[in-house]
Amino acid sequence: MKRKRTTIKDVAALAGVSYQTVSRVLNDRDLVAEETRARVLAAIEALDYRPDASARSLASRRTYLLGIVTGDLSDYTHARILEGAEAEAREHGYLIFASGAERGRNGEPLRSPLLSQHQAEGLLIIYHGADGDSHSIFEDIPGDLPVVTIGYAPDRENLVRVGIANRRAARQATEHLLGLGHRCIGHVTGPPEMYESQERRQGYEEALQEAGITPEGSLVAAGDWSSAGGYRATLRLLGRNSHVTALFVQNDRMAMGALQALRERGLRVPQDVAVVGFDDIPSAPYFAPSLTTVHHPLYELGRTCAGLLIDLIDGQPAPPEPVRLETRLVVRRSCGAQSGPAPVNQIEG
Amino acid sequence: MKRKRTTIKDVAALAGVSYQTVSRVLNDRDLVAEETRARVLAAIEALDYRPDASARSLASRRTYLLGIVTGDLSDYTHARILEGAEAEAREHGYLIFASGAERGRNGEPLRSPLLSQHQAEGLLIIYHGADGDSHSIFEDIPGDLPVVTIGYAPDRENLVRVGIANRRAARQATEHLLGLGHRCIGHVTGPPEMYESQERRQGYEEALQEAGITPEGSLVAAGDWSSAGGYRATLRLLGRNSHVTALFVQNDRMAMGALQALRERGLRVPQDVAVVGFDDIPSAPYFAPSLTTVHHPLYELGRTCAGLLIDLIDGQPAPPEPVRLETRLVVRRSCGAQSGPAPVNQIEG
DNA sequence: CGTTATAATATGAACGTTCACAGTGAACGT
DNA sequence: ACGTTCACTGTGAACGTTCATATTATAACG
Numbered sequence: 001m002k003r004k005r006t007t008i009k010d011v012a013a014l015a016g017v018s019y020q021t022v023s024r025v026l027n028d029r030d031l032v033a034e035e036t037r038a039r040v041l042a043a044i045e046a047l048d049y050r051p052d053a054s055a056r057s058l059a060s061r062r063t064y065l066l067g068i069v070t071g072d073l074s075d076y077t078h079a080r081i082l083e084g085a086e087a088e089a090r091e092h093g094y095l096i097f098a099s100g101a102e103r104g105r106n107g108e109p110l111r112s113p114l115l116s117q118h119q120a121e122g123l124l125i126i127y128h129g130a131d132g133d134s135h136s137i138f139e140d141i142p143g144d145l146p147v148v149t150i151g152y153a154p155d156r157e158n159l160v161r162v163g164i165a166n167r168r169a170a171r172q173a174t175e176h177l178l179g180l181g182h183r184c185i186g187h188v189t190g191p192p193e194m195y196e197s198q199e200r201r202q203g204y205e206e207a208l209q210e211a212g213i214t215p216e217g218s219l220v221a222a223g224d225w226s227s228a229g230g231y232r233a234t235l236r237l238l239g240r241n242s243h244v245t246a247l248f249v250q251n252d253r254m255a256m257g258a259l260q261a262l263r264e265r266g267l268r269v270p271q272d273v274a275v276v277g278f279d280d281i282p283s284a285p286y287f288a289p290s291l292t293t294v295h296h297p298l299y300e301l302g303r304t305c306a307g308l309l310i311d312l313i314d315g316q317p318a319p320p321e322p323v324r325l326e327t328r329l330v331v332r333r334s335c336g337a338q339s340g341p342a343p344v345n346q347i348e349g
Numbered sequence: 350m351k352r353k354r355t356t357i358k359d360v361a362a363l364a365g366v367s368y369q370t371v372s373r374v375l376n377d378r379d380l381v382a383e384e385t386r387a388r389v390l391a392a393i394e395a396l397d398y399r400p401d402a403s404a405r406s407l408a409s410r411r412t413y414l415l416g417i418v419t420g421d422l423s424d425y426t427h428a429r430i431l432e433g434a435e436a437e438a439r440e441h442g443y444l445i446f447a448s449g450a451e452r453g454r455n456g457e458p459l460r461s462p463l464l465s466q467h468q469a470e471g472l473l474i475i476y477h478g479a480d481g482d483s484h485s486i487f488e489d490i491p492g493d494l495p496v497v498t499i500g501y502a503p504d505r506e507n508l509v510r511v512g513i514a515n516r517r518a519a520r521q522a523t524e525h526l527l528g529l530g531h532r533c534i535g536h537v538t539g540p541p542e543m544y545e546s547q548e549r550r551q552g553y554e555e556a557l558q559e560a561g562i563t564p565e566g567s568l569v570a571a572g573d574w575s576s577a578g579g580y581r582a583t584l585r586l587l588g589r590n591s592h593v594t595a596l597f598v599q600n601d602r603m604a605m606g607a608l609q610a611l612r613e614r615g616l617r618v619p620q621d622v623a624v625v626g627f628d629d630i631p632s633a634p635y636f637a638p639s640l641t642t643v644h645h646p647l648y649e650l651g652r653t654c655a656g657l658l659i660d661l662i663d664g665q666p667a668p669p670e671p672v673r674l675e676t677r678l679v680v681r682r683s684c685g686a687q688s689g690p691a692p693v694n695q696i697e698g
Numbered sequence: 699c700g701t702t703a704t705a706a707t708a709t710g711a712a713c714g715t716t717c718a719c720a721g722t723g724a725a726c727g728t
Numbered sequence: 729a730c731g732t733t734c735a736c737t738g739t740g741a742a743c744g745t746t747c748a749t750a751t752t753a754t755a756a757c758g
Contacts, residue, residue, distance in 0.1 A: 007714055018738050031735060053468050054407040055714030058743050079428040097446030098435060119402050227635040256635045286576040286605045288637035356744055367708050404744030407713050
């Protein structure tokens with residue numbers, strides 16, 4: 001099954017130099033005469049030689065491998081972050097491998113044995129931990145391995161946290177609805193035990209309080225980030241509160257379910273109920289009606305993570321403060337701030 | 350920056366055996382006395398030893414690495430395939446790394462230099478080639494490297510094609526609309542130069558012809574798989590044809606844009622225009638109205654691909670015929686086959 | 699009791715690189 | 729003419745494993 005590999009020595013033989021010189025050319029280290037370099041490159045070309053990554057990394061103690069640990073890769077937000085990270089990594093000569101971790105009973109990622117063996121030089125962990133979790137995903141990781149996290153992070157050396165200011169973003173979204181005159185604003189959250197949900201909910205409650213409104217638990221319903229979960233949560237919420245005039249939903253997928261629930265109840269959006277989502281997924285402009293939502297800079301987040309991870313690997317000290325990227329509210333039709341019929345012009349990709 | 354690694358020799362010293370014996374225990378090869386094995390395992394535990402993957406793969410010529418080359422990872426269909434593949438791979442002890450390839454001018458993936466160096470033992474390539482493409486992505490790949498493809502595939506040893514029967518699925522979708530009495534059925538395709546678009550269009554046209562209808566080019570408009578593209582394509586199509594009563598759209602994201610376009614034109618779905626999509630993405634039940642669409646078994650596709658790839662790596666011969674997975678039409682409300690108001694009960698995930 | 703099979707472990711070499719260091723010859727300054 | 733510098737290239741060892749083979753101890757056999 002295995003043919004004989006062409007090695008650096010074959011190249012050296014053909015070029016008439018020592019194989020170490022070929023190595024020099026490959027890594028352009030030291031000085032190599034222009035003429036020699038040309039001969040070596042020609043030999044490489046002729047033999048279609050490709051250095052063996054295993055040998056290379058064994059000798060150099062570098063793998064140029066970055067690991068990403070994430071839950072649901074088919075979730076757009078995760079996938080998009082991965083995409084950004086991959087692009088950044090590639091530009092720096094790193095490769096990313098995606099390893100779903102094994103999951104505990106609540107879907108909590110547990111341990112990723114393969115990852116730690118495979119000598120990633122750094123790890124990007126997307127993990128919005130939950131109250132009950134053991135966070136055991138971090139236990140497996142050697143203490144000196146650089147880590148960048150989105151979401152929960154333990155106290156640890158060599159770790160950078162990256163993310164958005166969830167609380168602030170949620171507050172702004174809620175303030176927008178308050179500014180439109182709404183006083184009874186429902187809230188659909190993610191799983192209540194997850195920190196991300198909690199942060200966004202805090203922002204929502206802060207905004208209400210600043211407006212002199214006491215947050216009511218009956219106005220809050222929990223989903224599970226999915227459209228189906230958002231649909232069900234919204235139905236529950238509407239069942240308890242017939243007087244909601246606005247809804248802030250913690251992500252766009254759930255918002256899609258929410259819109260469906262409202263439709264079924266005969267409530268028009270935005271006339272009867274205004275809706276604001278979170279994430280600004282590409283299809284948000286095509287919701288019915290187009291969705292006002294908080295833009296989540298996922299791709300940039302991915303790029304930033306990979307960039308910071310590479311910095312850490314290069315020995316730069318971790319910034320003490322979490323790195324926060326900006327969000328912004330994208331106003332479309334579902335919140336009622338735009339009037340007129342429904343042209344979709346200001347639409348991106 | 351680099352602490353001294355604990356190596357197999359440290360373990361051996363602690364356990365009082367030769368390091369090769371530790372290797373034996375690790376790979377449970379040959380015979381090892383139960384008592385020795387226990388001692389070795391204890392030493393491994395005590396030192397928190399993890400074998401070095403580089404050294405291991407250098408010596409054994411195995412990397413347990415699978416590469417996946419794909420376009421848009423943030424596209425749900427690709428991400429979901431990756432997810433399936435990753436799960437299957439993990440169960441077999443393989444790791445998957447995701448490398449976006451460099452792109453040519455039409456977004457055609459070109460070459461992925463990192464991939465080939467990093468000794469993936471097999472490659473999963475998702476690439477729906479286009480007419481004008483050079484397919485150069487395949488040029489880089491050593492001829493003896495096992496490859497599984499979804500989409501276009503060159504003639505080649507050691508390659509398995511996996512996918513769905515696009516033409517047949519598209520024909521069934523179209524037949525469904527014909528069965529509902531529609532005679533003037535518009536069609537929104539992907540980029541016309543892509544084989545995937547072409548196959549689905551063929552299925553659409555076949556169905557029409559079998560029903561005695563001559564396919565008309567004016568009823569076909571091309572998008573780019575995105576919601577925005579579907580929106581624009583649908584507007585173009587409606588501009589040319591005021592009498593369409595149904596629309597078959599080649600993927601759900603474009604269908605979402607199509608629904609938006611129809612809404613803006615004041616056309617009700619399904620009363621004025623019936624719509625059928627393709628893929629059955631998780632949010633399809635939450636479209637307004639919920640979308641009738643062809644279920645695309647993406648996750649299973651990913652699992653199948655990884656499984657077949659591992660079979661190839663294990664030396665099993667490639668099945669001569671492409672492996673085809675079943676699709677099925679999921680009937681919801683957008684096609685008008687279901688009547689009554691709009692309960693969302695039979696909804697999954 | 700010697701001979702042979704068998705279980706268990708040790709030994710040496712290899713895998714394909716990189717890296718630190720030691721050479722070589724030419725050019726240069728004095 | 730002679731050391732010195734400089735540009736370049738060769739040398740040997742190391743990286744941490746696996747693998748084929750050799751070695752030892754033990755048991756089984758006639």
